[in-house]
Amino acid sequence: xxxxxxxxxxxxxxxxxxxxxxxxxxxxxxxxxxxxxxxxxxxxxxxxxxxxxxxxxxxxxxxxxxxxxxxxxxxxxxxxxxxxxxxxxxxxxxxxxxxxxxxxxxxxxxxxxxxxxxxxxxxxxxxxxxxxxxxxxxxxxxxxxxxxxxxxxxxxxxxxxxxxxxxxxxxxxxxxxxxxxxxxxxxxxxxxxxxxxxxxxxxxxxxxxxxxxxxxxxxxxxxxxxxxxxxxxxxxxxxxxxxxxxxxxxxxxxxxxxxxxxxxxxxxxxxxxxxxxxxxxxxxxxxxxxxxxxxxxxxxxxxxxxxxxxxxxxxxxxxxxxxxxxxxxxxxxxxxxxxxxxxxxxx
Amino acid sequence: xxxxxxxxxxxxxxxxxxxxxxxxxxxxxxxxxxxxxxxxxxxxxxxxxxxxxxxxxxxxxxxxxxxxxxxxxxxxxxxxxxxxxxxxxxxxxxxxxxxxxxxxxxxxxxxxxxxxxxxxxxxxxxxxxxxxxxxxxxxxxxxxxxxxxxxxxxxxxxxxxxxxxxxxxxxxxxxxxxxxxxxxxxxxxxxxxxxxxxxxxxxxxxxxxxxxxxxxxxxxxxxxxxxxxxxxxxxxxxxxxxxxxxxxxxxxxxxxxxxxxxxxxxxxxxxxxxxxxxxxxxxxxxxxxxxxxxxxxxxxxxxxxxxxxxxxxxxxxxxxxxxxxxxxxxxxxxxxxxxxxxxxxxxxxxxxxxxxxxxxxxxxxxxxxx
Numbered sequence: 223x224x225x226x227x228x229x230x231x232x233x234x235x236x237x238x239x240x241x242x243x244x245x246x247x248x249x250x251x252x253x254x255x256x257x258x259x260x261x262x263x264x265x266x267x268x269x270x271x272x273x274x275x276x277x278x279x280x281x282x283x284x285x286x287x288x289x290x291x292x293x294x295x296x297x298x299x300x301x302x303x304x305x306x307x308x309x310x311x312x313x314x315x316x317x318x319x320x321x322x323x324x325x326x327x328x329x330x331x332x333x334x335x336x337x338x339x340x341x342x343x344x345x346x347x348x349x350x351x352x353x354x355x356x357x358x359x360x361x362x363x364x365x366x367x368x369x370x371x372x373x374x375x376x377x378x379x380x381x382x383x384x385x386x387x388x389x390x391x392x393x394x395x396x397x398x399x400x401x402x403x404x405x406x407x408x409x410x411x412x413x414x415x416x417x418x419x420x421x422x423x424x425x426x427x428x429x430x431x432x433x434x435x436x437x438x439x440x441x442x443x444x445x446x447x448x449x450x451x452x453x454x455x456x457x458x459x460x461x462x463x464x465x466x467x468x469x470x471x472x473x474x475x476x477x478x479x480x481x482x483x484x485x486x487x488x489x490x491x492x493x494x495x496x497x498x499x500x501x502x503x504x505x506x507x508x509x510x511x512x513x514x515x516x517x518x519x520x521x522x523x524x525x526x527x528x529x530x531x532x533x534x535x536x537x538x539x540x541x542x543x544x545x546x547x548x549x550x551x552x553x554x555x556x557x558x559x560x561x562x563x564x565x566x567x568x569x
Numbered sequence: 570x571x572x573x574x575x576x577x578x579x580x581x582x583x584x585x586x587x588x589x590x591x592x593x594x595x596x597x598x599x600x601x602x603x604x605x606x607x608x609x610x611x612x613x614x615x616x617x618x619x620x621x622x623x624x625x626x627x628x629x630x631x632x633x634x635x636x637x638x639x640x641x642x643x644x645x646x647x648x649x650x651x652x653x654x655x656x657x658x659x660x661x662x663x664x665x666x667x668x669x670x671x672x673x674x675x676x677x678x679x680x681x682x683x684x685x686x687x688x689x690x691x692x693x694x695x696x697x698x699x700x701x702x703x704x705x706x707x708x709x710x711x712x713x714x715x716x717x718x719x720x721x722x723x724x725x726x727x728x729x730x731x732x733x734x735x736x737x738x739x740x741x742x743x744x745x746x747x748x749x750x751x752x753x754x755x756x757x758x759x760x761x762x763x764x765x766x767x768x769x770x771x772x773x774x775x776x777x778x779x780x781x782x783x784x785x786x787x788x789x790x791x792x793x794x795x796x797x798x799x800x801x802x803x804x805x806x807x808x809x810x811x812x813x814x815x816x817x818x819x820x821x822x823x824x825x826x827x828x829x830x831x832x833x834x835x836x837x838x839x840x841x842x843x844x845x846x847x848x849x850x851x852x853x854x855x856x857x858x859x860x861x862x863x864x865x866x867x868x869x870x871x872x873x874x875x876x877x878x879x880x881x882x883x884x885x886x887x888x889x890x891x892x893x894x895x896x897x898x899x900x901x902x903x904x905x906x907x908x909x910x911x912x913x914x915x916x917x918x919x920x921x922x923x924x925x926x927x928x929x930x931x932x933x934x935x936x937x938x939x
Contacts, residue, residue: 461774490893491893494599508803556774557610
């Protein structure tokens with residue numbers, strides 16, 4: 223943890239010199255061993271005297287297209303959960319994101335950004351459990367309606383305390399895109415950071431250590447826990463069972479389609495919409511390929527093809543839950559029947 | 570304005586017709602998925618089933634081209650079933666059924682013959698039941714050909730009911746219709762007077778394995794599946810990264826016409842598109858304005874992207890068109906077909922006659938040259 227302390231003191235000193243500092247931690251989820259990840263992402267070891275102290279390797283990403291030329295560097299930090307790697311960048315996140323996609327694409331679906339949904343963002347808002355959530359202030363929040371016909375993005379520059387903010391987002395059924403927060407850490411000291419749905423957390427100012435400890439310990443564990451059912455999915459059917467019969471009406475299929483199509487870089491086509499729902503989709507961002515079925519009024523079934531990773535499932539799950547509230551996740555197998563059942567119409 | 574309205578109406582008609590064709594084909598795949606599910610989840614049938622082949626080739630009686638029924642199921646105790654599914658009656662059906670009935674067996678991957686056992690039966694399913702006149706025509710012909718094996722005509726339909734949606738198979742009650750051998754549980758089920766029902770909740774487990782039946786998929790279906798499922802397999806690493814980042818390619822994806830014979834096999838798909846399906850699918854995409862055929866270089870240039878703009882046609886159902894790639898592609902195809910149809914696919918080179926060869930030498934010179 224000496225490495226973490228070195229990194230924290232360097233990070234805080236950097237923030238002091240810049241009024242608009244953003245040191246971004248990209249949360250990349252991978253089950254590859256460290257050495258295989260290094261190979262897959264083409265990381266190179268860094269020298270002891272490095273721009274970013276404690277970093278053990280670096281990824282250089284260059285994009286050259288007829289319209290755009292650019293390069294970015296991502297430092298791999300040695301302190302992380304075994305499956306959630308931290309890559310640090312100094313570039314503005316909105317500019318760095320295209321380089322991150324290039325970086326993860328090198329691993330062909332074996333390393334991906336982990337989406338930070340509403341629950342994870344809310345959990346991250348408390349950096350010190352000694353302080354209640356309403357002590358955290360949301361400085362800026364960007365949210366979208368879960369249905370596009372309900373209007374555009376809402377950007378609140380001073381939306382108030384975190385309890386009110388998250389409650390409002392939940393009550394209005396909105397999708398949280400990012401939230402910049404100021405969370406108390408100790409004796410009147412705070413930490414300013416931004417958490418974004420696409421899978422990064424940016425540090426701005428204040429005490430950085432509680433933020434990093436939250437990411438490495440608590441948040442990483444919660445992320446893994448949230449994805450646990452999907453790790454057993456493989457080629458099985460995953461059922462997302464909602465509390466209410468939300469698909470009783472065939473018009474709800476449009477909302478399902480919309481929720482699926484909203485997942486970035488995804489192509490969705492309906493194979494069947496009457497009387498049951500069957501769509502097929504390819505997510506180019508993480509290589510996930512799925513067939514989606516609705517054959518009863520309260521359940522969506524996802525069947526993965528190819529090398530769809532648990533992270534791809536998490537993305538779809540997030541998007542569907544945003545449109546239809548929370549769902550219980552289960553792995554489903556076909557039941558067995560007797561010939562009598564078949565002849566009596568019970569199959 | 571009247572002209573525009575007329576064109577819009579024409580587009581709507583073409584769109585509806587194509588959309589219906591797409592949905593009707595899908596129903597056949599539901600039936601195949603149901604049959605596969607029956608063979609897997611009904612204990613007695615599963616225990617008797619040895620193989621369930623949806624890409625079977627039958628040895629032809631004449632000629633070299635094997636016959637391709639929709640399924641061949643082989644069971645214990647020398648039972649086998651050849652299954653063919655149709656949407657509705659066609660005059661060529663009689664010949665096809667006679668050919669299947671005369672075939673001695675299936676061709677294995679190495680080309681050797683695996684004969685049909687003695688308890689052999691042919692099941693022919695229709696979404697729209699043929700009338701008695703056509704069935705008489707079929708059974709008369711079978712009698713003329715002295716075909717002794719049972720031919721069972723059945724109806725299949727996806728029915729909407731209160732317990733849920735179910736695929737319904739029922740033997741057609743025609744006096745001369747055959748019976749399956751009831752020594753097999755599957756045969757017993759098909760002979761049932763009430764028919765058999767299987768819920769979509771059960772057959773959905775098998776549905777994704779089918780991208781076509783034994784016959785080629787309609788170009789619409791092939792084109793849409795190719796765009797969503799298969800195209801990813803043609804991308805190189807840089808293109809994959811670009812799609813991951815932007816959801817579209819900055820320069821078109823080039824696919825050589827000659828390379829279309831190698832169709833990628835997507836994971837989990839048992840009956841994949843054939844090279845012919847892919848060609849037809851690309852032709853559909855070309856007509857929809859998403860692919861360009863460079864005839865001289867013999868390549869398709871594909872404008873790959875995850876977001877496709879729908880055409881601005883007022884008569885089309887906007888709620889569907891806005892959301893779904895299937896509807897968008899068919900709408901684009903229909904709009905272009907009516908407004909600006911493009912010429913047919915790669916054909917023979919036209920030989921243009923030069924100016925010199927167009928000169929008239931036969932009728933003599935108007936001003937004779939000395």
